[in-house]
Amino acid sequence: MHKSTQSAATRVLENDQPVVRRRGASPEKTALTRQSIVDAALAEFLEKGFANTTIETVAKRAGVAKGLIYRYFVAKEALFSAVVQQEIVNAHIDVDDAKRAPNESVEDFLRRTLVVSIYAIEKKSRADIARMVIAEGSRFPAIAEIYRRDVIDPLLQKVKRLATAARKSGELENDRLVKNPYLLLAPIWAGIVINKFLDRAHPVNIGELFEMQLDAVFAKAP
Amino acid sequence: MHKSTQSAATRVLENDQPVVRRRGASPEKTALTRQSIVDAALAEFLEKGFANTTIETVAKRAGVAKGLIYRYFVAKEALFSAVVQQEIVNAHIDVDDAKRAPNESVEDFLRRTLVVSIYAIEKKSRADIARMVIAEGSRFPAIAEIYRRDVIDPLLQKVKRLATAARKSGELENDRLVKNPYLLLAPIWAGIVINKFLDRAHPVNIGELFEMQLDAVFAKAP
Amino acid sequence: MHKSTQSAATRVLENDQPVVRRRGASPEKTALTRQSIVDAALAEFLEKGFANTTIETVAKRAGVAKGLIYRYFVAKEALFSAVVQQEIVNAHIDVDDAKRAPNESVEDFLRRTLVVSIYAIEKKSRADIARMVIAEGSRFPAIAEIYRRDVIDPLLQKVKRLATAARKSGELENDRLVKNPYLLLAPIWAGIVINKFLDRAHPVNIGELFEMQLDAVFAKAP
Amino acid sequence: MHKSTQSAATRVLENDQPVVRRRGASPEKTALTRQSIVDAALAEFLEKGFANTTIETVAKRAGVAKGLIYRYFVAKEALFSAVVQQEIVNAHIDVDDAKRAPNESVEDFLRRTLVVSIYAIEKKSRADIARMVIAEGSRFPAIAEIYRRDVIDPLLQKVKRLATAARKSGELENDRLVKNPYLLLAPIWAGIVINKFLDRAHPVNIGELFEMQLDAVFAKAP
DNA sequence: GATGAATGAGAGTTCATTCAT
DNA sequence: GATGAATGAACTCTCATTCAT
Numbered sequence: 001m002h003k004s005t006q007s008a009a010t011r012v013l014e015n016d017q018p019v020v021r022r023r024g025a026s027p028e029k030t031a032l033t034r035q036s037i038v039d040a041a042l043a044e045f046l047e048k049g050f051a052n053t054t055i056e057t058v059a060k061r062a063g064v065a066k067g068l069i070y071r072y073f074v075a076k077e078a079l080f081s082a083v084v085q086q087e088i089v090n091a092h093i094d095v096d097d098a099k100r101a102p103n104e105s106v107e108d109f110l111r112r113t114l115v116v117s118i119y120a121i122e123k124k125s126r127a128d129i130a131r132m133v134i135a136e137g138s139r140f141p142a143i144a145e146i147y148r149r150d151v152i153d154p155l156l157q158k159v160k161r162l163a164t165a166a167r168k169s170g171e172l173e174n175d176r177l178v179k180n181p182y183l184l185l186a187p188i189w190a191g192i193v194i195n196k197f198l199d200r201a202h203p204v205n206i207g208e209l210f211e212m213q214l215d216a217v218f219a220k221a222p
Numbered sequence: 223m224h225k226s227t228q229s230a231a232t233r234v235l236e237n238d239q240p241v242v243r244r245r246g247a248s249p250e251k252t253a254l255t256r257q258s259i260v261d262a263a264l265a266e267f268l269e270k271g272f273a274n275t276t277i278e279t280v281a282k283r284a285g286v287a288k289g290l291i292y293r294y295f296v297a298k299e300a301l302f303s304a305v306v307q308q309e310i311v312n313a314h315i316d317v318d319d320a321k322r323a324p325n326e327s328v329e330d331f332l333r334r335t336l337v338v339s340i341y342a343i344e345k346k347s348r349a350d351i352a353r354m355v356i357a358e359g360s361r362f363p364a365i366a367e368i369y370r371r372d373v374i375d376p377l378l379q380k381v382k383r384l385a386t387a388a389r390k391s392g393e394l395e396n397d398r399l400v401k402n403p404y405l406l407l408a409p410i411w412a413g414i415v416i417n418k419f420l421d422r423a424h425p426v427n428i429g430e431l432f433e434m435q436l437d438a439v440f441a442k443a444p
Numbered sequence: 445m446h447k448s449t450q451s452a453a454t455r456v457l458e459n460d461q462p463v464v465r466r467r468g469a470s471p472e473k474t475a476l477t478r479q480s481i482v483d484a485a486l487a488e489f490l491e492k493g494f495a496n497t498t499i500e501t502v503a504k505r506a507g508v509a510k511g512l513i514y515r516y517f518v519a520k521e522a523l524f525s526a527v528v529q530q531e532i533v534n535a536h537i538d539v540d541d542a543k544r545a546p547n548e549s550v551e552d553f554l555r556r557t558l559v560v561s562i563y564a565i566e567k568k569s570r571a572d573i574a575r576m577v578i579a580e581g582s583r584f585p586a587i588a589e590i591y592r593r594d595v596i597d598p599l600l601q602k603v604k605r606l607a608t609a610a611r612k613s614g615e616l617e618n619d620r621l622v623k624n625p626y627l628l629l630a631p632i633w634a635g636i637v638i639n640k641f642l643d644r645a646h647p648v649n650i651g652e653l654f655e656m657q658l659d660a661v662f663a664k665a666p
Numbered sequence: 667m668h669k670s671t672q673s674a675a676t677r678v679l680e681n682d683q684p685v686v687r688r689r690g691a692s693p694e695k696t697a698l699t700r701q702s703i704v705d706a707a708l709a710e711f712l713e714k715g716f717a718n719t720t721i722e723t724v725a726k727r728a729g730v731a732k733g734l735i736y737r738y739f740v741a742k743e744a745l746f747s748a749v750v751q752q753e754i755v756n757a758h759i760d761v762d763d764a765k766r767a768p769n770e771s772v773e774d775f776l777r778r779t780l781v782v783s784i785y786a787i788e789k790k791s792r793a794d795i796a797r798m799v800i801a802e803g804s805r806f807p808a809i810a811e812i813y814r815r816d817v818i819d820p821l822l823q824k825v826k827r828l829a830t831a832a833r834k835s836g837e838l839e840n841d842r843l844v845k846n847p848y849l850l851l852a853p854i855w856a857g858i859v860i861n862k863f864l865d866r867a868h869p870v871n872i873g874e875l876f877e878m879q880l881d882a883v884f885a886k887a888p
Numbered sequence: 889g890a891t892g893a894a895t896g897a898g899a900g901t902t903c904a905t906t907c908a909t
Numbered sequence: 910g911a912t913g914a915a916t917g918a919a920c921t922c923t924c925a926t927t928c929a930t
Contacts, residue, residue: 030893049361051273055921065895070922135357137419139271148421176434182426183434186412190404193411197359199370204404212398212405216438252910277904287912289906298904474914493805495717499900509916514901579801581863583715592865620878626870627878630856634848637855641803643814648848656842656849660882696889720924731891733927742925 034072036062041083046128050080050136077140084132084143090125091151093117093188097161106166107218115214118188119207122195130189131196156181166218177217187213256294258284263305268350272302272358299362306354306365313351313373315339319383328388329440337436340410341429344417352411353418378403388440399439409435478516480506485527490572494524494580521584528576528587534569535595537561541605550610551662559658562632563651566639571650574633575640600625610662621661631657700738702728707749712794716746716802743806750798750809757795757817759783759854763827772832773884781880784854785873788861796855797862822847832884843883853879 040062044053055076059066073079094117100109121127137144159181166172177183191206262284266275277298281288295301316339322331343349359366381403388394399405413428484506488497499520503510517523537558544553565571574591581588603625610616621627635650706728710719721742725732739745760783766775787793803810825847832838843849857872
C-alpha cells in the first residue's frame with residue numbers, strides 16, 4: 001500500500017537540482033513531465049500488470065493530474081507501449097562477434113561477454129522488462145513483436161554467427177548450435193520464468209545455469 | 223443470442239451418457255454443474271486471461287446463470303484458482319526412475335519417456351496451463367506455489383535422481399546435472415515462453431530443442 | 445432544479461396499484477423497468493437535449509441504478525434512439541382519403557380531421573417530439589430518417605392524394621398543392637419552430653394559422 | 667499536424683491586404699484576432715453544434731492559443747452568444763415598405779424584394795444561422811430572444827405594414843395576413859427545418875414554395 | 889498579449905457481486 | 910438449487926478553464 005515515493009513535482013535532475021513543476025510551457029519541463037509519467041507507469045505496470053494499473057494511480061505517482069497523461073499518451077494502451085518500448089532498449093544483451101579478439105576462442109569470448117551480461121540480468125530492468133513482455137505479450141502482440149525484433153532476433157543472429165565461426169575453427173564438434181541458437185539461450189528465458197513467476201522463493205542462478213550450458217554445448221572431448 | 227454450443231443442461235459425460243439437468247438437488251447434478259463451470263472458465267481464462275474474462279461470459283458458456291457460479295465459488299479469484307489447480311494435474315510430465323528397465327541407460331530412458339512427453343507438450347493443455355500460470359502467477363502467488371509444488375518440484379526431483387544414477391554408472395562425466403537439474407529442463411520453459419508469448423509466428427520445436435539438450439548434456443566422448 | 449418527481453420504485457400502474465421494484469426476475473417487472481427508463485429518458489431529453497442529459501440523471505429519475513440502464517440499452521445513443529422511435533408513433537397525424545365521406549369536399553374533410561389534429565398538436569408529445577428530432581436530427585441522421593419515413597412522408601402522400609382528388613373534382617383551381625403538398629403543411633413546421641425555439645413568449649396558434657392556410661389554399665372565387 | 671488552412675497570423679482582410687500578427691498590443695491586431703476566433707468558432711459551431719465543439723478545435727482553427735480565447739470571451743457560452751449575435755445581422759431579410767414604388771402593388775413589390783431574398787436564403791449563412799438558433803435556442807434563451815428581436819419581429823412588422831396597405835388598396839380581399847403575418851412567412855421556417863433537419867436528401871425549394879404561398883395569399887378572383 | 893501545459897470535475901461504461909423470486 | 914435483474918464502485922477518457930511563463 002505504499003504509494004508515490006517520489007512525486008514529479010519535486011524530481012531530482014542529474015545535477016541534483018530539485019525542480020518544481022509549474023504551469024506554463026517549456027520544452028525541458030515537458031520532457032521532464034513525460035519522463036515522470038513514464039517512470040511512474042513503468043513502476044506501476046511492473047508491480048501490478050497492465051489490467052490492474054489505473055491511470056489515476058500512475059498520475060498520483062507521477063505527481064500529475066489524471067487528465068495530463070492523455071496529453072502525452074492517447075490511451076492507456078499507448079502509455080503501456082511507450083513505457084515498454086522505451087525500456088526495451090535496456091534489455092539488449094550484447095555479444096558482437098566483431099569484438100572478439102583475433103585469437104580468442106568463441107567460448108572464451110562468450111564467457112567474457114555474455115556470461116557477464118547474464119549475471120547482471122536480474123539487476124533491475126532487463127529481467128523485469130522481459131517479465132512484463134511475457135505477462136502481457138499475448139494481449140499486446142505489437143509489443144511482443146517489438147521485443148522479438150529488437151531483443152531476441154539480434155541476439156539469435158549473433159549467436160548463430162559465433163556458432164558458425166566456432167564450427168569452422170573446429171571449436172564445435174557438431175552443428176547443433178548453428179541450426180538452433182536457442183540451444184544456448186534457453187537457460188536465460190527459463191531462468192527468468194522460474195525466478196519471476198514460478199518459484200520466487202528458490203530462484204535459480206541464471207548466470208550459473210548459463211555457464212553450465214556453455215560447458216555442455218562447447219563440451220570438449222576429454 | 224445464445225452463444226454456448228453445448229449447455230450444461232445436456233452435457234455428455236465421458237461414458238457418452240447425455241445427462242439432462244433437472245430441478246431439485248442431487249450430488250451428481252451438482253458435480254456436473256460444477257464441472258460445466260470449470261470447463262467454461264478454463265476455456266475463457268485461456269482465451270482472454272484473468273482480467274479480461276467476465277463471469278457473465280463464463281456463465282453463458284457453461285449454460286448456467288451468473289448467480290449460480292457464486293454458489294460454487296466465492297469469487298472470481300476462487301474460480302480461477304480452482305480451475306488452474308484442477309488442470310495442473312494434467313500438466314504432469316512423468317519420468318519415474320522406477321520405470322527404467324534394468325539395463326536401460328538413463329539417456330535411453332529419457333529419450334523413451336521424457337522426449338515423447340515433450341513432443342506432446344504443445345498438444346493442448348499442458349503448455350497452456352503453464353502459460354496461464356506464468357501470465358497470472360505474480361498476481362496469484364498461491365497458484366504459482368501449487369504449480370511449483372505439483373509440477374516443477376516433482377520433475378526436478380526425478381531428474382535429479384536419474385542424474386545421480388547416471389553419474390554413478392559413469393554415464394555422466396560430470397556433476398552438472400546432479401547439482402542443477404534445471405539444466406536439462408530449461409528448454410521446456412524457454413520453449414513455452416518463446417512460442418506462447420514472444421514469437422508465435424516462428425515457434426520453436428520444443429521437442430527437437432529438448433533432444434539437442436539431451437545430446438549436449440549426455441555428450442559422449444567421441 | 446426539480447428532480448425526479450416519480451421514481452420507478454413506486455410507479456403507479458394503470459390499475460393504480462403502486463408497485464415496488466425488487467431484485468429478481470419477472471417479465472412484467474422487466475417491462476416496467478424498461479418503461480421507467482424510457483419515460484425518464486424522454487423527460488430528460490426533452491428538458492435538456494441529448495448532450496446535456498446524463499445517464500446518471502436518467503437513472504435517478506427512473507429510480508434505478510446507473511448500470512442497469514446498460515442492460516437495456518447498449519449506449520446513450522441507443523437509449524435516445526429507442527426513446528424517440530417509441531414516441532414517433534404518437535406523432536402520426538391521420539388524414540386518410542379513404543375515410544372521406546362520399547359527398548364530402550376535400551376541404552371539409554381536412555377541416556374535420558387535420559385541423560382537429562393540429563389544434564391538438566401542442567398537447568404534449570407530438571410537437572415535443574418534432575422539436576427533439578429537429579434539435580438533434582443533424583447529429584442523429586438515423587432518427588431524422590425514421591421521422592421522415594414514418595411521419596412526414598405518409599402525411600405528404602395523403603395530402604397529395606387529397607389534392608389530386610380535389611383538383612379532379614374542380615375543388616382546387618390550380619395544381620400548386622398537387623405539385624407541392626408542403627404548401628399546406630408549412631404552417632405546422634413553422635409553428636412548431638416559432639413556438640418551441642424562437643418565440644416561446646408569444647406563441648403562434650398553430651391550429652388557427654393552419655386554418656388560414658386552408659382558407660388561402662382552397663380560396664373560393666368570391 | 668496543423669489543420670488550419672489559414673492561420674490568424676496571416677489573415678487576409680477584405681481589402682486583400684495580408685496582415686501579419688506581431689507581438690505587442692495594437693487595436694487593429696486585437697480586432698483581427700477577435701475576428702479570427704469568431705470566424706473559426708462560427709464554422710465549428712455550424713459543423714458540430716455547441717456541445718460537440720471544443721475550445722481547442724476553435725483555437726486551432728483560428729491559429730491561436732487556447733488560452734487566448736478566454737481573453738476575448740469569458741466562457742464557451744459567451745463565445746457562442748457572441749458568434750451568433752454577430753452573425754444574426756446577416757440573417758436580415760429586407761422588405762421595407764418605404765422602398766415600394768408609388769404605383770407598385772404590394773404583391774409585385776414582394777416578388778421584387780422578398781422572393782429574391784428568399785431564393786438566396788440558402789446561399790450560406792442565413793439559413794445556417796437560423797438552424798443554429800433553432801438547434802441551440804432552447805438552451806440559449808438569450809440568443810433566441812435576440813434573433814426574435816432582430817430578425818423575426820422586424821420582418822413581421824414589415825409584412826404587417828404591407829398587408830395593411832394591400833388591404834386598404836383592395837389588393838387583399840381579407841384580413842388574414844394583417845392579423846397573422848406569419849401566414850406569409852411560414853414557408854420560410856418550414857423550408858429551413860425540412861431542408862436542414864428532416865429531409866436533407868430531398869430538399870424543398872424554399873423560394874418556389876414561398877412564391878406559391880404568395881400566389882395563394884394574394885389569390886386574385888379569376 | 890499570447891502560449892499551451894496543467895488541472896480536475898465529471899461523463900459514459902463495465903462488471904463482480906447480491907438477492908428477491 | 911437456479912435465475913438474472915439490480916446494484917454501485919471503479920475505471921477510462923474528455924474538456925472547459927486556469928495560470929506560470
